[in-house]
Amino acid sequence: MSGLEPRAFLPLPQAQFHVLVALTEGERHGYAIMRSVEESSSGVVRMGPATLYGTLKKLVDQGLAEELDHRPDPDDDQRRRYYRMTGLGQQVCAAEADRLSRLVRTTRANLRPGIA
Amino acid sequence: MTTPPRHGVYRAFINLYPPTFRRHYREDLVQHFDDLIVDRGMRSACLRTALDLVITVPNYRLERIVSQQHSATTLVVIISLVAAAGVISLLTGVYSGLALLGAATVLALAQRNALAKALRTPVAGLRRRRLRISAALAVVFVFCAGIYAMVIGDTWTLRETVLAGVGTVAMISAPVFLVVGLLTPKADPHLVG
Numbered sequence: 315m316s317g318l319e320p321r322a323f324l325p326l327p328q329a330q331f332h333v334l335v336a337l338t339e340g341e342r343h344g345y346a347i348m349r350s351v352e353e354s355s356s357g358v359v360r361m362g363p364a365t366l367y368g369t370l371k372k373l374v375d376q377g378l379a380e381e382l383d384h385r386p387d388p389d390d391d392q393r394r395r396y397y398r399m400t401g402l403g404q405q406v407c408a409a410e411a412d413r414l415s416r417l418v419r420t421t422r423a424n425l426r427p428g429i430a
Numbered sequence: 431m432t433t434p435p436r437h438g439v440y441r442a443f444i445n446l447y448p449p450t451f452r453r454h455y456r457e458d459l460v461q462h463f464d465d466l467i468v469d470r471g472m473r474s475a476c477l478r479t480a481l482d483l484v485i486t487v488p489n490y491r492l493e494r495i496v497s498q499q500h501s502a503t504t505l506v507v508i509i510s511l512v513a514a515a516g517v518i519s520l521l522t523g524v525y526s527g528l529a530l531l532g533a534a535t536v537l538a539l540a541q542r543n544a545l546a547k548a549l550r551t552p553v554a555g556l557r558r559r560r561l562r563i564s565a566a567l568a569v570v571f572v573f574c575a576g577i578y579a580m581v582i583g584d585t586w587t588l589r590e591t592v593l594a595g596v597g598t599v600a601m602i603s604a605p606v607f608l609v610v611g612l613l614t615p616k617a618d619p620h621l622v623g
Contacts, residue, residue, distance in 0.1 A: 344458055345465040362482020363462040364447065367455040368490060393461050 320405040323376070324413055329369045330378070332359055334399060334407040337379060341386050343394040344370065370397060378403035437464070440479065446487045448494040505541050509534050510606050514599040521594070560611030567604035571597055 326334070336342060336350035347370075348361050361369070373379035374397075382396040399407065440463050444452050466475035513534040519527020538545070574597030582590060 344462055345469075348462070360478065362478050362486065363459045363466070364451075364455075364482050364486040364490070366462070367458055368451070368486060371451065371454070391461065393457050395458055 318377070318402060320402065320409040323378070323406045324410055326406065326410045327369075328359070329361065329365060330373055331407070331410050332361075333366070333369050333373060334378065334403055334410075337397060337399040337403070338407065341382055341396050341398045343390070343396050345394075347397070373397075373403065378406055443483055446483070446491075448490055451490055502545055505537075505545060506606060506610060507603075509538050510603040511599065512537065514595075514602045517602060518595060518598050521598070557611055557614040557616055560607050560614055564604050564607035564611055567600045567607060571600035571604055574600060 332351045332355065333347055335354060336347045339350060342350065344363075344366055348366050351359050351361055370379065374381065377400055379397050380400050382398060385392075385394070386396060437460055440460060441456070444456055444459055463475060463479055466478065469475075470478075512530050516527040516530030516532075516534060519525075519530060574593045578590065578593040578597060581593075
């Protein structure tokens, strides 16, 4: 997977990008990722359980995220599974952020040429 | 520890998801549902989860249907059925069955890349599953052939037609699944299929 070009993954589906952004904060379990996605999107993006785990499965299958073997918080519920971003996931997340940033700049320039 | 009824209902709904997904994430989904109830309340948790089920069950089912491995298996079954129909036609003196054999050959050649790619991809348990299907089909063929030999008489009835039909399909499919199974690489036991 490490030989893959990050740009080959772009554009990332919205749900996958939101989950990767949540994982930029560090190792997280599923419910913490959902809460982080809600907070970062000001409550606009609300993921149901299967949407979240389906998205995580796709990220893991593509090598952008991985399950942790260890538990960061030993006092936490034993059933919880933790995830973190891989190196490739970080590159893809950064590339998608750059792409969206360029898109936002273009949009602002076209809509408000006096301000941009 | 007893399972709350709400979990029982949600667990039942989780069975609607494709097997690989529900096997891997069942406990995570239940845990997530539990967290939602504690965090947002029963009404909000049930509403969100119900909407999630309505959207994701058909979505994930469809994804599985169009996935490479599943499509390859479907293709093998279709090619076998068309070839079997061709053989049955020829055996019963309908020589237009040659067209069906030709169609099966063309289909196999046209989809050879997809079939070869699916065959080369190691998936946990797939090799064993294909070999088991082959063995089961061989048993069906032997059973049909044995019954056919015992009951065949001067008149051709529906019973002989069914036995010949099922037996021919099994006769063609068994070696196809055997070859496909033998060509399927053994998967890394740590990989999730």
